[in-house]
Amino acid sequence: MAYKIENNEGIVTFTIDREEKRNAVNDEVMEGLKKVITYIKEHNEVKFLVITGSGEQAFCSGGDLSEFHLLKTEEQAFGMLSKMGNILYELATLPVPTIALVNGAAVGGGCEIATACDFRLVASHARCGFIQGTLAITSGWGGGTYLLERRLRYDQALKMLIDSKKYDAAHLHEIGWATQVFEGSKDQALEEFIFDIRKIHPEVHQAYKQIELRKWQERNIYERVMQEIRLCAKLWESDAHNEAVNRFLNKSK
Numbered sequence: 362m363a364y365k366i367e368n369n370e371g372i373v374t375f376t377i378d379r380e381e382k383r384n385a386v387n388d389e390v391m392e393g394l395k396k397v398i399t400y401i402k403e404h405n406e407v408k409f410l411v412i413t414g415s416g417e418q419a420f421c422s423g424g425d426l427s428e429f430h431l432l433k434t435e436e437q438a439f440g441m442l443s444k445m446g447n448i449l450y451e452l453a454t455l456p457v458p459t460i461a462l463v464n465g466a467a468v469g470g471g472c473e474i475a476t477a478c479d480f481r482l483v484a485s486h487a488r489c490g491f492i493q494g495t496l497a498i499t500s501g502w503g504g505g506t507y508l509l510e511r512r513l514r515y516d517q518a519l520k521m522l523i524d525s526k527k528y529d530a531a532h533l534h535e536i537g538w539a540t541q542v543f544e545g546s547k548d549q550a551l552e553e554f555i556f557d558i559r560k561i562h563p564e565v566h567q568a569y570k571q572i573e574l575r576k577w578q579e580r581n582i583y584e585r586v587m588q589e590i591r592l593c594a595k596l597w598e599s600d601a602h603n604e605a606v607n608r609f610l611n612k613s614k
């Protein structure tokens with residue numbers, strides 16, 4: 362199984378469990394995300410959702426390039442990107458607060474998943490970034506739109522997208538992407554962060570979340586996400602992208 366879902370007294374945790382691939386997202390992980398989203402929508406008692414990755418090296422390394430590299434044309438790419446884009450939109454607009462427990466690197470689509478969450482608790486050793494530019498594509502799951510909505514300073518958010526590099530945790534905190542940085546155990550960091558939140562009735566959380574989401578509807582976030590995905594799909598079929606992915610997949614051979 363590529364993922365684990367646990368419910369501990371209303372705190373639902375989704376763990377991507379593909380440590381050997383640095384928790385890259387494949388079709389099975391997408392199905393798991395759909396499942397946990399449906400579960401939360403059907404269970405009013407859920408207080409919040411935590412997303413994390415197995416091991417300490419990576420939260421998520423983005424789309425599984427060994428699988429998705431088989432998609433060559435713009436339309437093939439759009440199919441996969443929009444499937445995950447819709448899942449990420451559902452995640453970003455869940456009625457409960459969401460926490461990315463960033464236990465290690467969050468790059469490419471992994472950084473998009475973390476950005477789609479309400480809070481980002483980042484391990485001090487983790488390096489994160491929208492590195493898609495190094496593959497000659499843009500963010501393809503809607504994460505660019507979420508980043509620009511997260512109220513980071515605009516110039517810092519745009520720089521994060523266009524310099525396409527990994528930032529250290531201290532810098533991510535300084536620019537406002539990381540909610541907080543933790544040392545040591547991720548479970549303890551989560552416990553401390555939710556200590557007060559978990560005492561509050563879930564309907565209160567949901568009411569505050571609704572206020573934020575109403576703003577998202579007014580700002581046409583879904584349409585903007587779909588435009589972002591289309592732009593990425595166009596770049597996907599370029600020679601530059603193909604060559605960059607081949608370089609990554611063959612780097613150790």
Ligand SMILES: CC[C@@H](C(=O)O)C(=O)SCCNC(=O)CCNC(=O)[C@H](O)C(C)(C)COP(=O)(O)OP(=O)(O)OC[C@H]1O[C@@H](n2cnc3c(N)ncnc32)[C@H](O)[C@@H]1OP(=O)(O)O
Nearest residue numbers: 381382383385422423424425426427466469470500501502
């Ligand atoms: C598709 C959507 C698009 C988007 O919308 O954003 C994307 O997500 S594009 C994908 C962006 N991701 C990448 O470019 C992969 C980046 N990966 C890395 O930079 C590094 O792996 C890491 C996450 C920083 C971890 O580095 P390290 O701990 O040194 O591990 P390795 O690099 O040696 O990787 C170990 C192992 O895992 C494989 N791997 C890692 N990431 C992916 C991936 N995204 N897809 C497929 N496979 C991945 C890597 O190839 C190694 O495999 P082996 O050599 O077989 O051990």
